[in-house]
Amino acid sequence: MTYEFKGWAGYDKEAATGGLKYEAFEPKVFEDDDVDVKILYCGICGSDASVLAGEFGPIEAGRIAGHEIVGEVVRVGPKAEGLKLGDVVGIGAQSDSCLACEFCTGHKEQYCATPTFTFGSPYARGASAGQNSKGGFASHWRGPAHFAIPLPSGLDPAAAAPLLCGGVTVYTPLKRWGAGSERKRVGVLGLGGLGHMAVLIARAMGAEVTAISRGTSKEGDARKLGAGSYIATGADLAQDLAPHARTLDLVISTINPPKVDVAAYLGLLRPEGAFVTVGAVIEPFSFHSFPLITGGLSVGGSNTGSPDDIRELLALVAAHPEALPWVQKWDMGQINEAMVEFGKGAPRYRFVLANTGNGARL
Ligand SMILES: [Zn+2]
Ligand SMILES: [Zn+2]
Structure with a gap:
């Protein structure tokens, strides 16, 4: 692969107030059902700010938040079903689950007893079990294709990002x-x-x-x-x-x-x-x-939704474009300024970071 995984990482509670550092990180081991996604857009959700501010306890060094991710598939594992190179996909707050229990097989993966959330949450299966997930304030995301949902064609990828969480x-x-x-x-x-x-x-x-x-x-x-x-x-x-x-x-x-x-x-x-x-x-x-x-x-x-719920919602909004979220875009390189403004309650009504280095548009 010719790309490096880099992200805006937090180390302490200053992370929510201007302290994110752009640095390379080690992604999870690439499994057969994984895809790599070049990140174009990522929304800022309230829980990103809360976690980075340490409201749920101290964060681990190198925490990369962000869980309203839209990007382009750039690598496809041999068992990554339903996706191909170049697909534009969205990833929400959940990045993995056991895929075998009654909830996972019943299309209610959010109730799985071993969910992996999109950042700072340990993988429960595969060679990366125990390693923490990394979110979307980054150049790339890696994870199972099951949790990367194709965007309907014609849907504005930046405005669609906040739909994912x-x-x-x-x-x-x-x-x-x-x-x-x-x-x-x-x-x-x-x-x-x-x-x-x-x-x-x-x-x-x-x-x-x-x-x-x-x-x-x-x-x-x-x-x-x-x-x-x-x-x-x-x-x-x-x-x-x-x-x-x-x-x-x-x-x-x-x-x-x-x-x-x-x-x-x-x-x-x-x-x-x-x-x-x-x-x-x-x-x-x-x-x-x-x-x-x-x-x-x-x-x-109620807490988040399943991949099928995301699929349904994206289809609903594609059919009702007036229901697209109202977003204000920031260059992802200005994430520290965006987080500070977010903390002041400035969004009307959602901030979306555009990774212009990866070709996203402001
Ligand atoms: Zn969220
Ligand atoms: Zn499960």
């Missing part, structure tokens, strides 16, 4: 809880990176969307994204939500402050409605059983 994270529960079919009226709580994609995708699925966000500053954007209604919340949540009681069939919560008043949001649900969180909230949820019983309500959660 953030997008599928909200698509999977929207599908599972029947957004646009048995549950028509969908509320999206929070309008950050995930929330803006939830509005776009729920609309594309045929739902009527209500955006719920603090204050009124994002109302204009919410309506442009496709929300038909907007609920502005302020100091008194119960009072702000009261006029909208029993109006929604499903609420997807994308927020992750230390504490969320789930009981207040349950009041928005119509009978048999569901409140589903994709935001990891530290404080335990607290609510009474009565509303659940009398309304037949449910409370759930």
Whole structure:
């Protein structure tokens, strides 16, 4: 091979605030079912920033984050099914699983007991077992073809990148809880990176969307994204939500402050409605059983999605280009500046790094 694997590596908690260093790294051993991907674009997801900042504990030296990867296949193993040289593929938050258990064979690989996440996560099988994975803030990615999903032709590869983690994270529960079919009226709580994609995708699925966000500053954007209604919340949540009681069939919560008043949001649900969180909230949820019983309500959660979920979402957005995420592109060489701006909450609504050295366009 004529290329070297290089990436923007973190060593300590300064990694999220300008301390990433561009350096060569050793990828996993190339297995028969692997591909190498020349990285063109990679989205910045909230968990990249959290991990690099050490919020989940100290990072190992040389951590390369990034898990919304789009690139071109440049090497194909003899057992890498379904891919050929030159294919443009996307890789999300999960990079491997056992491929043998009931969840893997049932197309729900995200529930495998031995998942490998796309960065800083040990491989569970093959010659690289125990070695940590490396993510997409890099020149190349190497991993099993099973987790590299071809992009439909015509889909903008830069704008598609955030679909691979953030997008599928909200698509999977929207599908599972029947957004646009048995549950028509969908509320999206929070309008950050995930929330803006939830509005776009729920609309594309045929739902009527209500955006719920603090204050009124994002109302204009919410309506442009496709929300038909907007609920502005302020100091008194119960009072702000009261006029909208029993109006929604499903609420997807994308927020992750230390504490969320789930009981207040349950009041928005119509009978048999569901409140589903994709935001990891530290404080335990607290609510009474009565509303659940009398309304037949449910409370759930969801984490990323399977390769099939990603495939479905990419096809959905290819058919509904108005549902492409709103992205702002940065040259990947300016990743340290981009991370600092990301930390200030600047994205409207997702930053995507373009690896111009590999031919990506700004
Ligand atoms: Zn993510
Ligand atoms: Zn498995």
